Amino acid sequence: MKTWEPRRLAPPAGHYAYAVQTGNLVYLSGVLPDLARGSDFAVQFGTCFERIEAILAEGGLDLSHLVQCTVYLSDITLWDEFNRLYRERLGAHRCARTVVPVGALHFGALIEVQAVAEAIPSTAA
Numbered sequence: 129m130k131t132w133e134p135r136r137l138a139p140p141a142g143h144y145a146y147a148v149q150t151g152n153l154v155y156l157s158g159v160l161p162d163l164a165r166g167s168d169f170a171v172q173f174g175t176c177f178e179r180i181e182a183i184l185a186e187g188g189l190d191l192s193h194l195v196q197c198t199v200y201l202s203d204i205t206l207w208d209e210f211n212r213l214y215r216e217r218l219g220a221h222r223c224a225r226t227v228v229p230v231g232a233l234h235f236g237a238l239i240e241v242q243a244v245a246e247a248i249p250s251t252a253a
């Protein structure tokens with residue numbers, strides 16, 4: 129098992145690793161948006177997925193390597209917009225996905241995403 133420390137991101141604010149790889153599977157921690165870059169949902173979605181891409185890039189991966197993701201939305205009425213943005217971002221790739229409505233997210237975020245990716249076999253941990 130090894131932890132991933134993405135060079136493109138500041139260290140995590142809390143006591144966790146951005147991702148942990150065991151075998152060919154990479155478990156990402158919950159990823160919040162960069163709220164300093166805007167509160168609009170589309171901006172939050174974009175910065176959240178930019179962070180996910182930065183984590184995946186550490187192992188030479190991209191969104192096409194996602195196996196599963198759990199998406200937490202603090203306002204489930206955003207589901208249609210979320211689904212549209214998600215379809216645009218992931219293109220033809222479809223992984224297993226769950227969307228969970230929640231009462232509140234840290235820092236007042238509208239979205240948090242937790243994901244599992246498949247690593248490139250040569251990097252098995």
Ligand SMILES: C=C(N)C(=O)O
Nearest residue numbers: 142144157158159160
């Ligand atoms: C943002 C997180 N993943 C956390 O607080 O655990």
